[in-house]
Amino acid sequence: MTARKVLSWSFTLAAVAVLGWGMLAASSADVDPLAVGDKIACPKCEGESIASSQTPTARAMMEVVDERIGEGLTEREILDWFAARYGPDILLEPPLDLGGVALWAVPVVAVAGGAFLAFRAARVRRRPDGPASSGRYSLVVLGAGALVLTGLAFGIGQFVQPRAPGSAVSGNLEIDPNQDLDGVTNAEMEAVLEQFADIPEANRMRLALARRYFEEGDYSRAVAQFQLVLGNDPTPVEASEALGRIGWILFANGEASAAEVAYLQALDALATNSEAKWFYAILLVEEDRGAEAVPLLEALLDDESVPAEVDDEIERLLETARSGS
Amino acid sequence: MRRWTWLVIGIVVVFAGFMAGRLDLAETIPESPLIGSPVTDMDLPFLEGPGTVTLADFHGSIVVANFWASWCTPCREEHPAFVAAADLYGGDGVQFVAINHEDTEAAAIRFLDTYGRSDHQLVVRDPGSRAGIEFGVFGLPETFFIDGDGVIVGRVAGAIDLPILVDFITQIQQGTTPGERPGTVYRP
Numbered sequence: 001m002t003a004r005k006v007l008s009w010s011f012t013l014a015a016v017a018v019l020g021w022g023m024l025a026a027s028s029a030d031v032d033p034l035a036v037g038d039k040i041a042c043p044k045c046e047g048e049s050i051a052s053s054q055t056p057t058a059r060a061m062m063e064v065v066d067e068r069i070g071e072g073l074t075e076r077e078i079l080d081w082f083a084a085r086y087g088p089d090i091l092l093e094p095p096l097d098l099g100g101v102a103l104w105a106v107p108v109v110a111v112a113g114g115a116f117l118a119f120r121a122a123r124v125r126r127r128p129d130g131p132a133s134s135g136r137y138s139l140v141v142l143g144a145g146a147l148v149l150t151g152l153a154f155g156i157g158q159f160v161q162p163r164a165p166g167s168a169v170s171g172n173l174e175i176d177p178n179q180d181l182d183g184v185t186n187a188e189m190e191a192v193l194e195q196f197a198d199i200p201e202a203n204r205m206r207l208a209l210a211r212r213y214f215e216e217g218d219y220s221r222a223v224a225q226f227q228l229v230l231g232n233d234p235t236p237v238e239a240s241e242a243l244g245r246i247g248w249i250l251f252a253n254g255e256a257s258a259a260e261v262a263y264l265q266a267l268d269a270l271a272t273n274s275e276a277k278w279f280y281a282i283l284l285v286e287e288d289r290g291a292e293a294v295p296l297l298e299a300l301l302d303d304e305s306v307p308a309e310v311d312d313e314i315e316r317l318l319e320t321a322r323s324g325s
Numbered sequence: 326m327r328r329w330t331w332l333v334i335g336i337v338v339v340f341a342g343f344m345a346g347r348l349d350l351a352e353t354i355p356e357s358p359l360i361g362s363p364v365t366d367m368d369l370p371f372l373e374g375p376g377t378v379t380l381a382d383f384h385g386s387i388v389v390a391n392f393w394a395s396w397c398t399p400c401r402e403e404h405p406a407f408v409a410a411a412d413l414y415g416g417d418g419v420q421f422v423a424i425n426h427e428d429t430e431a432a433a434i435r436f437l438d439t440y441g442r443s444d445h446q447l448v449v450r451d452p453g454s455r456a457g458i459e460f461g462v463f464g465l466p467e468t469f470f471i472d473g474d475g476v477i478v479g480r481v482a483g484a485i486d487l488p489i490l491v492d493f494i495t496q497i498q499q500g501t502t503p504g505e506r507p508g509t510v511y512r513p
Contacts, residue, residue, distance in 0.1 A: 043461075043462070043463045043464075044463065044464060056427045056454055057427065057454055057457065057458075060453050060454035060455065060457075060458060061454075061458060063453065064455075064458055083358070084358055084359075085358070085359060085458065085459060085460070085461035086355065086358075086461035086463070087355040087356060087357065087358050087461065088355075089355045090355075090461075106336065109336070110336055113332065113333075113336070139330065143330060143332075143333045146333055147333055147336065150336065215396075217394070217396055217427055217428070252395075252396075252429060252431070252432045253429070253431075254431050282439075285439070286435060286438070286439065313401060313402075317439075320439070
C-alpha cells in the first residue's frame, strides 16, 4: 500500500470517527423536548402537536417526553415509543412509507407517460410511410389523454393540502361570518382573537374556541373565553350558550348554587336553550329536587330541535326525577 | 400498441387500489399496535377509597379495561352495558376495570351516583393520563380486552353494548383473539 493510500484511509477513518462521536454525543444530551413534541400529534386535537396543544393529554405526553429524555432516550427512540402505543399516525412526520412514495410518484409517472405517448402519436402520424390508421392514432391519443388526466386529477389533490397549522388565518371576521373554523387550530384562533378582542363579530370564533376548550375538559380556558363573549355585546343565543356552559363548569367543580344562577340567566337570555335546560335538570336531580326537573325534562321531550337519539337519556333522567320527587 | 393500452390500464388500476385503501383507513381512528402485546404494569388508584389495582396482576382472568369520563356523552350511553356485564359475570373469570380518564373525582362520583355501579366493577383513576398514554387512547370511550396471560387481545373504539362485550369475552374464553372493532370515539 502506498503512502498516499495510507494517508487517504487514515483521513477517512478519522472523519468517520468524528462523525460517529458527534452523532452519539447528540443522541441524548441535546434532545430538545419541544422539538420532539412538535413531531407528535395531539391524539385528541385536530392538527396540533403535543408541544402546541394545552389539552391535559398533550401536557401529560410532554411530561412523558421529558421523562424519556431524562432516561437517555434519543429523539428517534422517543418517537418510536409513542408510535408503539398509538401507531405510526401519531407522528407528524411518519417514517418513509412505500405506499406514500408511490402515491406521490404515480401522478408524475402518469403525466410523463401521457406526454410520451402523445409525442409518439404525433411522430407516427407525421411519418409518411407509417401505418398510422386513424383507429390506432385515436387509441394512442386516448391513452395519452387518459394518463395525463389521471395524473393531474390525483396529483392536484396532493398539492392542494389542508392549510398547515401555524400558517396565517386569512378569514376576515367582519367580511366572512360563515368562515369554516374546522381546520383552524386553537392557537390560531387565539392569535386572531387577540387582534379582534372588542368586536362583537369575533364572538362566533370565540365561542367556537370556547366550545373546543369545554369539550377538551380545559375548563379554565373555556370559562375565560365564555366570559369574554359575555362582555362583548353578545346576541341572546351567544349569551345563553356561554352562561349555560359556564354553569356546567361551575357544577362540575362542586359550585351547585352558582351553577344554578348561571342556568337561570342562560334560560332568561334564551328560554329555548335546550342544552341549558338539560344541564339544569341534571343539577336539580342531583340536588334531590327532582320535582323541579320534571317540567324541564318534559319540555325537552316535546322539543323537536332535540335529537331523537337522546330521548332515551332524557326519559331515564325523567324517571329518576319522578321517583325522587 | 397493445402494451401501451395495458400500461394505461395497469397504472389506473394500481392507483385506484392505493386510493381505495387510503380512503378506507380515513374513516376510523388508527388500529392499535398494542394487540398482541403484554399489558403494562402500572398501579391505578381506586376512585372511591384507598388502594390500587394493577392490570397485570389478574393472572388467569380476562380483564375488560374501559376508559371513560363523566363529560363524555357516549360513555353515558355504554355505561349500563358495563354494569350489566359486570353483574352477569360476577367476577367469575372476568374482571371489569373502569378507568376514569381526564376527569375530576367529584364529577366521576356524581356520574356513578346518577348512572349506577356494579359490585363487580373496579373503578379507578388515571393520574396524569398515564394509563391512557400507555394504551394509546385517542378518544373516549375506548375498551381494551386483556387475556388470562396478561396480553392485550382486543380493542373497541367508541360506545360498546352488551352483545359486543359478551361476544369479545366469549372469543377470548375460546382462545381466539377478537382484535379490533373500529368505531367513532368522542374526540373533541
